[in-house]
Amino acid sequence: MRIGSMHQFTEHHRYYTFRDFSLSAVDRKMIGLIYQSMIGAFAAGLYHLLYQQVADDRVGYSELEPQRKLLLGLGLEMHERGRQELVNQASRLEAVGLLQVTRLGVPDNDDVVYEYEVVKPLSPDEFFNSPHLTLLLRDKVGKHSVIALRESFYAKEADELAGAELTRENITVPFYELFRLNTQGFDAELEQALTEVAPARQAAAKPQSTETAGIQYGEIIMRFPRNSRNRQFVERLRGNEEAMGQLNYVAYKYSLTVVDVCRLLDEDNAFSSNGELLLDELQLRGNQMFRQDRKRNDERERLYGRMEAFKADQAKSEGGSDDMPDEVGVLAEFYMEVPVQLAGRCDIHQYNMLMRNEPHTRFIARFFKGAVPDDFIRQFDKFDLNYRMQGAVINVLIHYVFGLLDSKRLNKGIIDSIANNMLVQGIESFEQAVGYVREQMQVEQEKDRRREGGGAAAAPRRNGGSAAASKGRRKPLIPIMQEAPSGTPLTDEEMEEIRRMARKLDGK
Structure with missing residues (x-):
């Protein structure tokens, strides 16, 4: 508890407690053996005193009472030293996660109310999986005592089952196999009643x-x-x-x-x-x-x-x-055309056998007269070593990029996008890669066909201004000046005459 002045924390200030759980036998054992060893018996007694402010068979809020009740229940005197002791013991509970204290201010009034939210102790698994709490317990009771305390919370499995390798089959009956609910109508009255009697403060949802x-x-x-x-x-x-x-x-x-x-x-x-x-x-x-x-x-x-x-x-x-590793043949239906760069150096059969069986480091060198640029080497090494792409698939990618695509479009981004698309589609064999390249070429041809058709259809649309106006087009069509055909160049005398006329029009 962070209290700036003890005048803000007196026996006259009121308080209430809140909890949304009930202690089980394991929880009480955790407090008595584990938490009490870390924070002391006095702080553990304060925890039980705050817990008992609400009936054991209920959850929610206690009555609003002055803090004199807490001081008397703990045997503390009604002076500053007694209140400081209460603050210290509450701080111990807060440090190990058993208590949260909030100071509530009343609007338009100097009076404050203290809320003591009692928190459920951790289960044995959660506690011993928290390094800071386990180390604190070790510092208090020792390493061997920590081991003994952990073993005291678990009942051992029978030796006959612990040493055997058993098959596990879940034979639990689910809910909807045994029960049938009436889903014909929605009971609005029941939902409204449950909403009205629901507590104003819901339990905090545990994080996923x-x-x-x-x-x-x-x-x-x-x-x-x-x-x-x-x-x-x-x-x-x-x-x-x-x-x-x-x-x-x-x-x-x-x-x-x-x-x-x-x-x-x-x-x-x-x-x-x-x-x-x-x-x-x-x-x-x-x-x-x-x-x-x-x-x-x-x-x-x-x-x-x-x-x-x-x-x-x-x-x-x-x-x-x-x-040498055994070569894999290529069926004629999966043959790819020899690109322009390699025309005359090998026939279609030799080219496809190279593309199917040669390492990508040697295959890419055939598209360059000299050494292959380092950027391309690193890029295709990434596909091989990091992306785990098959060598034949990489060679088909090289064929598509360097042999079929327009050289003006070639850059690292284009190559990466094509490789990523092949990986997303799960292309893992030479035949699948060839099919992908053929599909992409069909798409490119379709785009070119549409582009050519769009240029021929542009002229009739220019004369359709009246039709567009009848349909409610807001922006009028602006006629575009046609480019005049170039004729014979002007002579020096004609250029001088043009300049003279221009100066005369300018008034010079």
Whole structure:
């Protein structure tokens, strides 16, 4: 509890408690054995006192009463030292996540009311999966005691079942196999009644665990630098499930580790001036880190791939083995035409056999008179090593890009878009790649045909202004001046006469 002045926290101020759960036998054991060892018996007694303000068989709010009741129930004196002790014990409960205290201000009045929200203790699995709580318990009772306490919460499986490899079959009967509901009509009266008697304060929905990196607050606070200016804002994330959910979503979306998250939270624009998490800024910086890591991984994979290929070639040359991999024939129906660059150097059969069986590093070199540019080498190595595209498919892509496409359109973006489209369509064989190229060529031919037809049909549409006007066209058709046919060039005398007339018209 952060109390600026003890005059704001007296026995005369009123309070109420709220809880939306009921303690089970395991919860009471967790408080008695685990939490009490960390926070002490006095704080555990305060927890039970606040819990009992609401009847054990109910959930919701307690009566609004002065805090004198709490001080008397804990055996504390009605002075500043007693109130300070109550604040200290409540702070211990807040630190381990068993209590949340809120100060409520009454409008147009100096009076304040304190709300003590009692929080359900963590289950054994949740507690021992929280590093900061487990380390605190270890510091209080020791390592061996922590192991013994954890074992005390679980009943062991029978030895006969624990050591056997059993097949598991779910034979549970679902709801709708056993029960049939009357869905003929909607009972509006029942829905209205349930809405009227529903509590005004609903239980907070638990965050979804499907899209989360599973990073706990304790993992972040242990690695976050103490001298950082954002340390105070990071400490406020404790108990803020919404902010932790947003942070875990960003980490899950961009594959960030705990160290990466701490690095993001230590940036200048990670929090607002009020300490709120700036999700858009975090996503922007997380995306930048994701792209940088991916670029480094791609470069590393390409380097390792080249090293492995070099080692394989070196081992083959040392072993004296000249065995070549078996060539795969190409059916005549999948033949591709020889491009202009290779015309006269090989026939259609030889070309398709090369495209089907030759490595892409050698096949692409046939389209260049000299060395292949490094940009193209790196780009097609990316398709091979990072995208895991088959060699024959890459060769068909090279044939399509360098042999069939217009050289004016050729750039890295065009090649990437074609390769991405092939990957999305799941093209994994030579035959599928040939079919894709033929479909694309048909699309290109259809576009050219439409373009040519559009030029011939443009002239009749220019004379259709009256028809368009009758249909309510707002913008009139403006006649376009036709380009005059070029005749014989003007002589020097004619040009001088034109200049003289121009000066005369200008008054000079």
